[in-house]
Amino acid sequence: MDKILVGLKRVVDYNVRIRVKPDGSGVVTDGVKMSINPFDEIALEEALRIKERGDASEVIAVSIGPPDCQQQLRTGLAMGADRAILVEADQETDPLAAAGIFLEIIGREQPDIVLLGKQAIDDDCSQTGQMLAALWGRPQATFASKIEFSNGTASVTREVDAGLEVIDVDLPAVITTDLRLNEPRYVKLPDIMKAKKKPLEVIGAGDLGVDMSPQFSAVRHEPPAERQKGVMVEDVDGLIAALKDKDLLG
Amino acid sequence: MSKVLIIAEHDGTHLNQSTAKCLNCAQSIDDAGADVVTLGNQCAAVAEQAAALTGVSKVLTIERAENEHAVAAVMAPQIAALADDYDYVLAPSTTFGKDLAPRVAALLGVGQLSDVMSVEGPREFKRPIYAGNAVVTVQVPEGKKIVATVRAASFRPVAPSGGQAEIASVQISVELPGHTRFVELLSGSSGDRPDLQTAKVVISGGRGVGSEENFEILYRLADKMNAAVGASRAAVDAGFVPNEMQVGQTGKIISPDLYIAFGISGAIQHLTGIKDAGTIVAVNKDGEAPIFEIADIGLVGDLFDVIPELEKHL
Known part of the structure; x- marks a missing residue:
């Protein structure tokens, strides 16, 4: 295989306690720690492992959003991505528009695999990969916990409600990652220095000709x-009594 | 003609209860009733179960050999073609619906609403974001088809019997891709224990349970209480139990009448999965564990002492 495209979304760090703005216009993001979406970090780690075992030659990290996304792309480059592309957009990009942007990047780069996180931990939509696969007319393997390649096919184990489902998909394909696929590596200081010299291309979202108009409007946010x-009980007798009190023990 | 189309989830024999929950959501949108589509291969039993649900106008069945297994890339073009006649397409917010609905929406050229938790108006919905730590009300502009997944824990199922909807076979002549092939489904057997997503009582274990063997005492208690067994991500990651038992943001979102958590500290991502439970009971050695902040009944103690004592009372 040749190229792997990986999506890295900049999101509020997963350890931050989310607060809704008093006027209901959104959640507080000023002065809040931002990170790579954890599922995307897993996607990048998987891409790097595929490359390291000789199954791919180049890993390209792509982000969509404000100029600050360069921080997350630099982290991705420090982890080991070969180069990065930032598609600069001032406004929030919803999953359909993000899928349209990825499709344009696919047209330029012709990757064999697009690896994305199964969802972003901010909007929790879990849509971009599936939408991209639909627009591209290619397979999707969502919620992946294991990926193997042979002869132009990926065999993907998916975490589904009933257990683990295995599907075969012809390449090129979109794969979205679940938590147990791998544990991302830590970035080392020398790699951060090296990452500064790696290429990072900036493209304006408007230059790609993708319809960026929002699909929905957010009316208000609330906690x-x-x-x-609740109550604390002292012992099992207290627990039994409390459950009986709520009519929960037959 | 009903305006709402619901994509049924099933395993070829049984209709998943999430379909009945989608119907409840559909009734909040339009109480004139909804149509249900079943895609499968020789799944007449499923269509009959769907026709018996309260509030179904019509059941449409698309029977094709390619529909034997639920493959999103194969199902999506069929549903997109059928959606021409509808204003709304709903699917459950399970791994089935999450995989399929965005693909349908993209084929229709519209956005998709994930995890609808309430219907505020015909084009206005509430949904959780940031792992349920905020709720956003979204509006869909006029003139656009609405494709949405329905958050099962937010809706009660409609009555499973009493309905007598017509069942109609539909032929959809779209070309289906062969690039995606189902291979197998591997699932850990939960025996005769109730299903995690529909059980009235769920017993759950976390890292504190300590091992796969130790989970046996939870299974034993569950069997005495006719309960399903769930687990935290930590317990799944440690290999104590298979992935389908995970409850939380990336596992299953459940709403049993009673949820009893043993040895679960209560990471925000886990709490997201249980917030809709009727009563939450937490048993943990650590009195400072965050799970006590949302538990209705808390007991600081060792689960290995508490469970045997609890069993004696049952």
Whole structure:
């Protein structure tokens, strides 16, 4: 195989406690730590492992968003991506527009595999990979926990509600990653220095001719309903009594 | 003609309960009833189960050898062709629906709403973001088809009987791709235990359970309570139990009447999966564990002492 394209979305770090803005216009992101979407980090790690075992020659990291996304792309380059592309967009890019942008990048780069996280931990949509596969007219293997290649086919184990499903997909294909696919490597300091010299191309989203108009409008944001404060019991007898009280023990 | 089309989830024999939950959501959109489409290969039993659900106008069956297994790339063009006659296409927010619905939406050239948790108006919906730590109300502009996945934990299933909808076989003449092939489904057997997503009682274990062998005491308790067994990500990652038992943001989102967590600290991603439970019970050695913040009943103690004692009372 030749090239692997990996998507890296810049999101609020998964350790940050999310707060909704008082005016309901969104969640607080000012001064909040931003990171690579964890599922995308797994996608990049998998791409690097595929390349390291000789099954691919180049790994290209792609991000869509404001100029600050260069930080996440530099981290991706430090992890081992060969080069990076930032598609600069001022506004939020919804999954359909993101899929359209990836399709344009595919047209330029002709990758054999596009590896994306199964969802982004900000909007939790879980759509971009599937939409891209549809627009591209190619296979999708979502929620992957194992990927193997032979003769132009990927055999992908998928984490589904019923267990583990294995499907074969002809390449090129879109694969989206689940948590247990791998554990991403840590970035070492010398690699961060080296990453600064790796190529990072910036393209304006407008130059790709993709319709960026939002599909939906967000009316308001609010915190989730709180559960009422519970009680602590001292022992099993107390637990039994509390359950009986709620009519939960037959 | 009903405006809402629901994509049925099934295993060839049984209709998944998530379909009945989608119907409840559909009724909030349009109480005139919804059509249900079943794609499969010789799955008449599934179509009959769908026809018996309350609120179904018509069941459409698309029977083709290619539909033997649910492969999104194969199903999506058939549903997209059928969607011409509908304003809404709904699928459950299970791995089945999450895989399929975006592919359908992209073929139709529209966005997709994930995890609809309530219907605020015909074109206005609430959905969770940031692992359920915020809820956003979204509006879909007029004139666009709405493709959405329905968050099962937010809707009660409609009654599974009483309906007598017509069943109609449909021929869709679209070319289906051969580039994606089902190979096999590997699943850990849960025996005769109830299904995690529909059980009224769920017993769950975390890292604190310690090993695959130790999970046996949870299975034993579950069998006494006619409960399903779930697990935290930590327990799955450690290899104590198979992946299909994982409850949480990336596992299953469940809403049993009673959820009992043993040795689960309560990472935000796990809590996301259980917030809709009727009553949450937490048993943990660590009194500071975050799970106690959302538990209705908390007990600080060793699960290996608590479970045997609990069993004696049952």
